[in-house]
Amino acid sequence: MSRYAVLVVLIALVVFFCVLMPRTFATGGNFRVMASSQTVVLILAIGATVVLRTGEFDLSLGNLMAFSGVLLGVLYDHGFSAVAAISVVAATGLLVGFVNGFLVVRIGVSSLVATLGMLSVLAGATFALTGGRRADTYPPGLATFTNKTLFGLPLMTFYGWLAVLAAWYVCERTALGRRLLFIGGNKDAARLAGVRVDRIRIGSFVAASALATFAGIVISGSLGSVDPGIGASYLLAPFAAAFLGATAITPGRYNSLGTLAGLYLLTVGITGLQLLGGALWIPDVFNGAALLFAVTLGLLAGRRRG
Numbered sequence: 001m002s003r004y005a006v007l008v009v010l011i012a013l014v015v016f017f018c019v020l021m022p023r024t025f026a027t028g029g030n031f032r033v034m035a036s037s038q039t040v041v042l043i044l045a046i047g048a049t050v051v052l053r054t055g056e057f058d059l060s061l062g063n064l065m066a067f068s069g070v071l072l073g074v075l076y077d078h079g080f081s082a083v084a085a086i087s088v089v090a091a092t093g094l095l096v097g098f099v100n101g102f103l104v105v106r107i108g109v110s111s112l113v114a115t116l117g118m119l120s121v122l123a124g125a126t127f128a129l130t131g132g133r134r135a136d137t138y139p140p141g142l143a144t145f146t147n148k149t150l151f152g153l154p155l156m157t158f159y160g161w162l163a164v165l166a167a168w169y170v171c172e173r174t175a176l177g178r179r180l181l182f183i184g185g186n187k188d189a190a191r192l193a194g195v196r197v198d199r200i201r202i203g204s205f206v207a208a209s210a211l212a213t214f215a216g217i218v219i220s221g222s223l224g225s226v227d228p229g230i231g232a233s234y235l236l237a238p239f240a241a242a243f244l245g246a247t248a249i250t251p252g253r254y255n256s257l258g259t260l261a262g263l264y265l266l267t268v269g270i271t272g273l274q275l276l277g278g279a280l281w282i283p284d285v286f287n288g289a290a291l292l293f294a295v296t297l298g299l300l301a302g303r304r305r306g
Contacts, residue, residue, distance in 0.1 A: 006248035017272035039160040043215040045238035047208035055184040056111040061212040062234030063122040068216025069226035073135030082139035097209025101202030126228040136225035146221030167256035243294035
């Protein structure tokens with residue numbers, strides 16, 4: 001039952017809020033909003049999950065998302081074509097991931113320290129690009145790319161689900177996924193077994209940064225403008241979802257399906273509390289409590305197995 005505990009709690013929360021608020025929570029519109037509103041967080045959470053699977057952290061993902069969104073707007077406003085602007089943004093995101101990976105893997109800097117430093121660098125660079133103003137000039141087709149509906153949901157919702165499926169396939173059905181898990185369990189043993197540990201670890205940072213960059217493009221099209229300070233609000237939620245996900249589906253392992261379940265549990269809980277009249281600080285408290293719960297549960301489960 002531990003595999004499905006998060007799913008059981010998720011279903012229980014849905015039923016509870018539906019019974020309590022049938023006219024507000026239990027509506028098709030509310031479920032569509034819950035499914036689509038957290039797409040950016042979901043994409044970032046999958047990126048975080050990939051790095052966590054190797055035993056590392058990447059705290060810079062939220063700020064890289066904001067930087068990518070602002071950079072795209074600035075480039076397009078300065079005469080770059082849509083294709084050229086997106087290409088530059090994509091290349092920049094990959095470079096950030098490579099720098100993170102190089103610092104951690106080749107230099108030996110702690111991933112927490114390296115990505116925390118990158119988080120600060122990106123925050124400053126994002127504000128420098130616009131002087132603190134919003135970026136609000138984007139290719140006209142970008143809104144269609146994210147907001148056009150399919151089966152009643154914006155297209156960006158399906159991009160998030162595709163990211164989950166792609167990560168699930170790579171991590172659970174390929175040799176690369178097994179190597180990621182092997183490295184996360186014991187880097188030295190993986191190296192002795194012939195696994196290219198350094199290359200795969202750097203690759204995990206690059207993949208996570210690619211997802212964060214894509215999230216920046218998605219949020220640009222979805223909102224039509226990006227505040228340079230938006231990255232800070234996307235720091236906690238992806239990790240809360242990833243750590244909750246490690247207690248579900250395949251307990252003890254960071255996995256994309258578990259991350260998806262964890263994210264929707266957070267979404268349902270926060271939405272329900274807000275509809276009940278909860279204050280604006282509810283999301284931060286709920287995400288933080290969920291993160292503490294998931295980490296504590298993981299430690300207790302590890303001790304029991306030991």
